[in-house]
Amino acid sequence: MVRIDLDKDLTGWRPDKGMVDKNGNEIEDRIYNQKDFDKNLVLEKRTQLVAKKISEFLKQTNRFDKTIVFCDNIDHAERMRQALVNENGDLVAQNAKYVMRITGDNEEGKAELDNFIFPESRYPVIATTSKLMSTGIDAQTCKLIVLDQRIQSMTEFKQIIGRGTRINEDYGKFYFTIIDFKKATELFADPDFDGDPVQIYIPAHPDDSPVPPDEPEDGMSDDGYTYPEPGEGNEWTGVAEPGTDGEGFGVRRYIVADVEVRVAAERVQYFDAGGKLITESLKDYTRKTLVKEFASLDDFLRRWSSADKKQAIIEELANEGVFFDALAEEIGRDCDPFDLVCHVAWDKPPLTRKERAAQVKKRNYFSRYGEQAQRVLAALLDKYADEGVGQIEETQILTISPFNEFGTPMEIIRAFGGLDQYQQAVRELEQALYSA
Numbered sequence: 001m002v003r004i005d006l007d008k009d010l011t012g013w014r015p016d017k018g019m020v021d022k023n024g025n026e027i028e029d030r031i032y033n034q035k036d037f038d039k040n041l042v043l044e045k046r047t048q049l050v051a052k053k054i055s056e057f058l059k060q061t062n063r064f065d066k067t068i069v070f071c072d073n074i075d076h077a078e079r080m081r082q083a084l085v086n087e088n089g090d091l092v093a094q095n096a097k098y099v100m101r102i103t104g105d106n107e108e109g110k111a112e113l114d115n116f117i118f119p120e121s122r123y124p125v126i127a128t129t130s131k132l133m134s135t136g137i138d139a140q141t142c143k144l145i146v147l148d149q150r151i152q153s154m155t156e157f158k159q160i161i162g163r164g165t166r167i168n169e170d171y172g173k174f175y176f177t178i179i180d181f182k183k184a185t186e187l188f189a190d191p192d193f194d195g196d197p198v199q200i201y202i203p204a205h206p207d208d209s210p211v212p213p214d215e216p217e218d219g220m221s222d223d224g225y226t227y228p229e230p231g232e233g234n235e236w237t238g239v240a241e242p243g244t245d246g247e248g249f250g251v252r253r254y255i256v257a258d259v260e261v262r263v264a265a266e267r268v269q270y271f272d273a274g275g276k277l278i279t280e281s282l283k284d285y286t287r288k289t290l291v292k293e294f295a296s297l298d299d300f301l302r303r304w305s306s307a308d309k310k311q312a313i314i315e316e317l318a319n320e321g322v323f324f325d326a327l328a329e330e331i332g333r334d335c336d337p338f339d340l341v342c343h344v345a346w347d348k349p350p351l352t353r354k355e356r357a358a359q360v361k362k363r364n365y366f367s368r369y370g371e372q373a374q375r376v377l378a379a380l381l382d383k384y385a386d387e388g389v390g391q392i393e394e395t396q397i398l399t400i401s402p403f404n405e406f407g408t409p410m411e412i413i414r415a416f417g418g419l420d421q422y423q424q425a426v427r428e429l430e431q432a433l434y435s436a
Contacts, residue, residue: 051083067144097123290345311390357385
């Protein structure tokens with residue numbers, strides 16, 4: 001979980017005397033805080049900063065990880081969509097559906113909801129929403145949940161977090177990340193939190209849409225504005241109120257374009273499978289997890305070497321709460337999960353994947369194979385150095401570059417003598433890698 005606190009959210013913001021908003025409306029002189037932002041008052045640079053931080057995270061991880069951004073209302077979701085479009089112009093130019101608003105009033109967005117949920121569909125990648133996607137949505141491959149919405153209901157919090165908790169081993173999803181801009185994750189500390197959603201949306205009639213409707217917050221209309229209750233008087237509430245001079249409605253929401261917003265604090269925290277904060281160091285937590293799984297280093301080495309596919313062990317450990325990406329970042333090296341386990345649990349010096357690949361090349365390992373097979377094995381070794389062992393264990397890799405330059409998958413496999421011999425060659429390549 002990444003918690004990002006913005007300066008105006010922490011300290012509030014007060015306009016200068018007589019200050020007008022983007023549309024020329026004089027802004028009421030009072031202190032505006034997080035309860036007001038994106039409801040009674042919009043700080044445009046705040047929206048831009050949130051979109052920038054989301055985009056930075058995706059650029060550092062995977063820009064095609066399915067992402068849901070929860071906003072306070074439909075207007076906020078649309079502004080966030082546009083800000084994310086501006087931050088990701090290169091990918092939006094490739095496909096306009098890279099970022100979409102999926103809200104109850106947007107037929108185009110709702111039409112793409114199935115594509116967002118379907119694991120095989122690449123687009124949309126980022127969905128901005130308010131209430132629509134908080135319940136009943138089975139987003140199996142959603143890996144990033146962004147909270148730019150004030151959430152005070154435990155029920156709603158569980159539903160939103162539930163969008164990310166679905167595991168999908170086929171697509172390499174064993175965990176998800178939360179980026180929280182509005183302190184919503186403080187609800188993790190509530191004793192009522194047990195990690196389980198408590199509501200599933202079921203259409204009332206067979207012909208009803210399977211998409212749950214947006215439910216407005218208490219006191220809020222469908223468009224995201226709060227209208228005064230009868231008998232409240234005419235004090236300014238930051239919303240549209242009927243004019244008494246025949247000129248219609250007044251200002252609904254102040255929009256301020258030129259107020260700077262900065263990141264005041266940013267910290268990363270990890271939660272276990274039960275939603276409990278990991279309070280010890282990530283290394284200590286991981287060491288305890290690994291020691292429970294393996295009796296000794298020899299036990300781990302036996303299971304690793306005997307596994308038909310190393311990726312199966314990696315996925316099993318990820319499912320148990322081993323954060324391989326975070327550990328690699330903390331150690332500061334592009335290490336194989338094998339090295340991370342040996343280093344964290346038993347203090348063995350880690351090698352990077354490139355170092356392991358280089359040691360295999362030095363041994364002239366490929367000389368017993370024919371020329372075409374040698375080229376394939378060398379390419380597999382390079383692919384391991386770049387992406388890890390999981391990629392080279394799948395025969396589908398033979399359909400992509402550079403392997404498709406060596407022939408068809410069947411021609412490549414025949415160069416090894418058949419499928420069994422090809423798979424044996426890959427296993428022996430792995431043995432050479434991990435004996436380094």
